[in-house]
Amino acid sequence: MRSLLAALAALVLPCVAVVPVHAQELAAGATVTVANMAFAPAKVRVGMGESVTWSFQDAVSHTATSDEGFFDTGAASGGASRSIRFASAGTFAYHCTFHSVMVGKVTVPMAATGSVKDGWKLRWLVGDNPKGRTYDVQQRRTGTKTWSLFRNRTTAGSGRFDPGSGSWQVRARTIKKERASGWSPTLNLS
Ligand SMILES: [Cu+2]
Numbered sequence: 430m431r432s433l434l435a436a437l438a439a440l441v442l443p444c445v446a447v448v449p450v451h452a453q454e455l456a457a458g459a460t461v462t463v464a465n466m467a468f469a470p471a472k473v474r475v476g477m478g479e480s481v482t483w484s485f486q487d488a489v490s491h492t493a494t495s496d497e498g499f500f501d502t503g504a505a506s507g508g509a510s511r512s513i514r515f516a517s518a519g520t521f522a523y524h525c526t527f528h529s530v531m532v533g534k535v536t537v538p539m540a541a542t543g544s545v546k547d548g549w550k551l552r553w554l555v556g557d558n559p560k561g562r563t564y565d566v567q568q569r570r571t572g573t574k575t576w577s578l579f580r581n582r583t584t585a586g587s588g589r590f591d592p593g594s595g596s597w598q599v600r601a602r603t604i605k606k607e608r609a610s611g612w613s614p615t616l617n618l619s
Contacts, residue, residue: 457475457480458479458512459473459475459479459481459482460481460482460483461473461481461484461533462484462486463483463484463485463486463491463525463531464487466491466528467531468493468525468532468533471533472533472535472536473533473534473535473536474537474538474614476537477515477517477518477537477554478514478515478555479514479515480512480513480515481513481515482510482512483510483511483513484508484510485506485507485508485510485511486507486508487506487507488506489506490504490505490506490527491504491528492504492505492525492526492527493523493525493533494523494524494525494526495521496521496523496524497521497605497608498605498606499603499610500513500521500523504526515535516554516555516556517554517555517562517586517601517603518539518554518564518600518601518613519601519610519611520535520536520602520611521534521535521537521603521610521611522611523535534611536613536614537613538613538614539551539553539566539599539600539601541590541599545592545593545594545595545596545618548589548590549590549592550587550589550590551566551587551588551589551601552586552587553566553586553587553601553603553613554585554587554603558584558585558586561606562584562603562605563583563584563603563604564580564582564583564584564585564586564601564602564604565578565581565582565583565601565602565604566579566580566583566588566599567579567600567601568590568597568598568599569597570595570596570597571595571596571598571617571619572596590618592618596617596618597619598615598616598617598618599615599618600613600614600615600616601613
């Protein structure tokens with residue numbers, strides 16, 4: 430019986446070791462198909478540090494070019510792929526430089542760990558800060574309309590938020606040479 434279990438374990442364990450890695454690869458990032466003069470899906474959401482891959486299927490060249498100068502895939506066609514990594518939170522609108530009707534968006538939410546009681550560690554950037562980039566972070570009590578400043582043009586990638594009580598919302602954006610991304614999706618802290 431014991432040897433049977435060992436044999437089964439030997440069979441099962443390699444699968445167990447492989448499956449999580451595979452699942453992680455599938456979960457991380459997003460793919461946008463560029464075909465028939467359109468980005469599909471036009472809006473994708475990735476976590477900080479994940480990549481978006483554009484697969485350029487048309488015979489004619491297209492680009493995925495950030496509206497605010499954050500990234501540019503350059504021209505590609507005929508099945509070529511280009512990947513861009515998104516290290517920080519925001520909403521990044523982009524277009525094709527050749528065809529102005531082709532537009533899309535990448536949304537990158539910020540992250541939080543902690544609790545109301547212990548306070549929150551907020552993160553809006555993973556890894557080192559790329560040169561020349563700063564971040565705005567805002568907070569508001571859930572149910573209120575007006576956002577308040579939490580960080581203004583900071584070069585830090587994270588910070589502590591200790592509201593003490595209540596339910597809060599936060600959001601962040603990335604700035605490069607005074608050109609700002611849109612705000613990240615609202616993150617609920619409760
Ligand atoms: Cu195009």
